[in-house]
Amino acid sequence: DTFRLITKHHHHHQNIFCITPATTSTAPSHFTMKSFARALVLALALAVGHAGNTGVSMSLKQAKMGSGVSIDAMSADFNVESKVSDDLTVGCDLAQGDSPLKRVFAKINQKMGDGSVNADVSMAMADNAITGDVTYSEGGNNIVAHVNSAVDNFVETVKYSRSGAGWTFKPTFNMQAKNIDLAASADYSADTNVDVAVNAAGEGSLTVNHKLSADTSVSVSGSNLDVNALTATVNHKLDADTSLQLSGVNMKMDALKAEVARQLDANTKGTVRFDVASKKGTLEVNRNIDAGRTLNVHLDPDNSMKVEVKGASDEDWSASINSPWGDFTNADLSVGRKFNF
Numbered sequence: 001d002t003f004r005l006i007t008k009h010h011h012h013h014q015n016i017f018c019i020t021p022a023t024t025s026t027a028p029s030h031f032t033m034k035s036f037a038r039a040l041v042l043a044l045a046l047a048v049g050h051a052g053n054t055g056v057s058m059s060l061k062q063a064k065m066g067s068g069v070s071i072d073a074m075s076a077d078f079n080v081e082s083k084v085s086d087d088l089t090v091g092c093d094l095a096q097g098d099s100p101l102k103r104v105f106a107k108i109n110q111k112m113g114d115g116s117v118n119a120d121v122s123m124a125m126a127d128n129a130i131t132g133d134v135t136y137s138e139g140g141n142n143i144v145a146h147v148n149s150a151v152d153n154f155v156e157t158v159k160y161s162r163s164g165a166g167w168t169f170k171p172t173f174n175m176q177a178k179n180i181d182l183a184a185s186a187d188y189s190a191d192t193n194v195d196v197a198v199n200a201a202g203e204g205s206l207t208v209n210h211k212l213s214a215d216t217s218v219s220v221s222g223s224n225l226d227v228n229a230l231t232a233t234v235n236h237k238l239d240a241d242t243s244l245q246l247s248g249v250n251m252k253m254d255a256l257k258a259e260v261a262r263q264l265d266a267n268t269k270g271t272v273r274f275d276v277a278s279k280k281g282t283l284e285v286n287r288n289i290d291a292g293r294t295l296n297v298h299l300d301p302d303n304s305m306k307v308e309v310k311g312a313s314d315e316d317w318s319a320s321i322n323s324p325w326g327d328f329t330n331a332d333l334s335v336g337r338k339f340n341f
Contacts, residue, residue: 059336
């Protein structure tokens with residue numbers, strides 16, 4: 001099916017967008033929900049030119065910058081998002097190349113009865129596929145339908161969740177396979193929580209979280225009642241500035257992973273992770289710098305190093321350099337920020 005987008009100018013100086021089948025044939029058209037959804041998302045995204053409060057997020061990237069930073073060697077990605085009204089936001093993703101328009105999207109928020117509907121759907125230009133989530137929330141109930149025009153029923157899964165005092169029930173209906181996955185969580189006591197999940201194939205998992213004291217908690221999880229594959233995690237606060245985490249399968253030494261995090265000062269936190277099996281460790285340092293910006297350094301000896309500066313908000317510059325360990329000539333550079341108009 002093909003559709004025609006018509007723009008009409010209302011006497012109140014408002015642009016009205018209409019979608020009509022682009023056919024002059026008297027033969028019945030094969031109208032489907034999928035084809036209408038594609039036209040709807042495209043029409044909403046085209047409305048970006050008539051909306052205010054437009055934001056443009058720009059990302060510039062250069063791979064292997066060992067020969068120097070060059071504008072000509074950079075690739076550019078753009079995200080354009082405009083607020084049409086309090087209930088509707090539309091936009092598109094653009095990328096440098098022969099076909100710059102990559103995706104159009106729409107975000108809709110609308111009251112419905114005692115609840116609200118939120119839709120976040122998009123259409124990829126490469127295959128015209130519509131994907132996204134439509135959520136209805138009311139009280140303790142939450143329903144999320146994942147739509148995908150590539151599947152026969154258009155709706156791929158429906159997730160339902162209901163929560164109460166100390167419990168949550170979350171079934172997932174798989175519309176294509178016509179089966180159900182079940183998940184539930186409940187507080188056994190003030191210090192103990194139990195999570196249970198069973199999928200349509202009969203495979204199950206169980207996780208028990210227990211607080212031993214104000215400074216120590218333990219979590220044990222396993223699947224299909226295999227006691228030889230139980231994973232345990234212990235979190236312990238050593239002092240006001242230092243925490244320790246130990247995890248592993250049955251807490252065996254050859255499968256143990258350790259993490260120590262310490263607040264070095266008011267603005268700096270350091271985290272060391274060590275894997276006994278691989279005998280390798282990593283170091284991560286996070287520091288608050290000027291004007292609300294943060295500096296993050298991640299070192300993974302023999303593998304990679306990454307330095308990232310994050311702006312105080314989307315409207316501030318952010319930059320990152322990601323390099324193989326000891327080979328800065330193959331480092332990748334990324335720079336970006338958001339502009340509002």
